[in-house]
Amino acid sequence: MAESAPVPKLVYLVTGGCGFLGEHVVRMLLEREPRLRELRVFDLHLSPWLKELKTGPVQVTAIQGDVTQAHEVAAAMAGTHVVIHTAGLVDVFGRASPETIHKVNVQGTENVIKACVQTGTQFLVYTSSMEVVGPNVKGHPFYRGNEDTPYEAVHRHPYPRSKALAERLVLEANGRKVRGGLPLVTCALRPTGIYGEGHQIMRDFYHQGLRLGGRLFRAIPASVEHGRVYVGNVAWMHVLVARELGPRAALMGGQVYFCYDRSPYKSYEDFNMEFLGPCGLRLVGTHPLLPYWLLVLLAALNALLQWLLRPLLLYAPLLNPYTLAVANTTFTVSTDKAQRHFGYEPLFSWEDSRARTILWVQATEGLAQ
Ligand SMILES: NC(=O)C1=CN([C@@H]2O[C@H](COP(=O)(O)OP(=O)(O)OC[C@H]3O[C@@H](n4cnc5c(N)ncnc54)[C@H](O)[C@@H]3O)[C@@H](O)[C@H]2O)C=CC1
Numbered sequence: 001m002a003e004s005a006p007v008p009k010l011v012y013l014v015t016g017g018c019g020f021l022g023e024h025v026v027r028m029l030l031e032r033e034p035r036l037r038e039l040r041v042f043d044l045h046l047s048p049w050l051k052e053l054k055t056g057p058v059q060v061t062a063i064q065g066d067v068t069q070a071h072e073v074a075a076a077m078a079g080t081h082v083v084i085h086t087a088g089l090v091d092v093f094g095r096a097s098p099e100t101i102h103k104v105n106v107q108g109t110e111n112v113i114k115a116c117v118q119t120g121t122q123f124l125v126y127t128s129s130m131e132v133v134g135p136n137v138k139g140h141p142f143y144r145g146n147e148d149t150p151y152e153a154v155h156r157h158p159y160p161r162s163k164a165l166a167e168r169l170v171l172e173a174n175g176r177k178v179r180g181g182l183p184l185v186t187c188a189l190r191p192t193g194i195y196g197e198g199h200q201i202m203r204d205f206y207h208q209g210l211r212l213g214g215r216l217f218r219a220i221p222a223s224v225e226h227g228r229v230y231v232g233n234v235a236w237m238h239v240l241v242a243r244e245l246g247p248r249a250a251l252m253g254g255q256v257y258f259c260y261d262r263s264p265y266k267s268y269e270d271f272n273m274e275f276l277g278p279c280g281l282r283l284v285g286t287h288p289l290l291p292y293w294l295l296v297l298l299a300a301l302n303a304l305l306q307w308l309l310r311p312l313l314l315y316a317p318l319l320n321p322y323t324l325a326v327a328n329t330t331f332t333v334s335t336d337k338a339q340r341h342f343g344y345e346p347l348f349s350w351e352d353s354r355a356r357t358i359l360w361v362q363a364t365e366g367l368a369q
């Protein structure tokens, strides 16, 4: 007898579902999670493309809400089986205050955990970050590391600090009893630098290159490798983890997984050129054009200007002491933990990921910045 299709019965909620990663998670769930009955998309700002999704067989419910408001989170989560918590304030440029970053990333995550307990949501997938590990303030390289590689994780910047605190809360919550008496099963995914369709910083570099007459200038030595992962593969990992947390709770509960695929190890700038090159940009210099001490000085000057100008305007350039340190420290992962624990294989090859990203950069040409 032919096997019948599974009856869709699960309700998922994606926080931050209108963000760069969140949108890919939402679309991936609709494409590849046959057990889905309803998908709730929770975000501070709802995107217009959500309307297009409302015509399919899965009920898509858009919920405008704020993760820092416990009652809004609890109301949105009532009756959900799985929550994928991607919402966060991704700010390493000094746009938001450290307090706001903490509030959204840590308190927001606390609210999600509390809501799981209160409403009986049994599965929580948290989008953490490689930044939870490093690079640390000492600039130690993390070369082809995995989830068990010893590394001195010391953070001073509000963003990695907030992600580390939030991740700890999520992992500690594993096993806590939720409403109805079942144990909460949690796990955290740590993407390295995500790239792909919708990546704002890639778009910024592209427009910067266009303004500079089709050129970008090398600032970081080509020998410094930076881990990158395609957004579609990160989304796919979230979908798989959410699916497997139930059947493999004993193995996966309370675990962390780096998000990885077969994107090549390269410096941040050389990697970007994989996409920006075919779009007509050129990276000038085989070595950094400015000496490192001068970049350090410029980064410090930017930080000072940011502080001085704050009462008048927001000055938040890409170069600051923190971004320079991250870009200038080798951080790459090499692991198969996700494959061993829940059968993850990248859904998109490097060639596909590259082609999709190039098409997207080309399509952004001429768009307002
Ligand atoms: N972009 C990257 O390279 C990496 C990102 N991550 C993590 O992935 C997650 C998603 O990041 P991206 O998609 O890049 O950022 P994003 O800024 O594009 O998306 C974040 C989403 O969260 C929403 N959000 C922010 N504050 C909120 C609040 N108070 N209540 C409800 N929604 C709120 C935003 O409106 C946005 O739609 C974040 O948790 C981030 O820390 C981790 C590693 C790398």
Ligand SMILES: C[C@H](CCCC(C)(C)O)[C@H]1CC[C@H]2[C@@H]3[C@H](O)CC4=CC(=O)CC[C@]4(C)[C@H]3CC[C@]12C
Pocket: 090, 092, 128, 129, 130, 131, 192, 193, 194, 201, 219, 220, 268, 318, 319, 320, 322, 323, 324, 326, 327
């Ligand atoms: C903006 C940086 C590159 C500019 C370098 C300069 C000024 C010399 O040209 C980006 C270099 C590395 C990026 C970060 C990294 O990919 C890890 C991240 C993980 C996250 O969770 C959030 C984003 C980020 C911190 C990412 C941010 C931009 C860079 C610092």
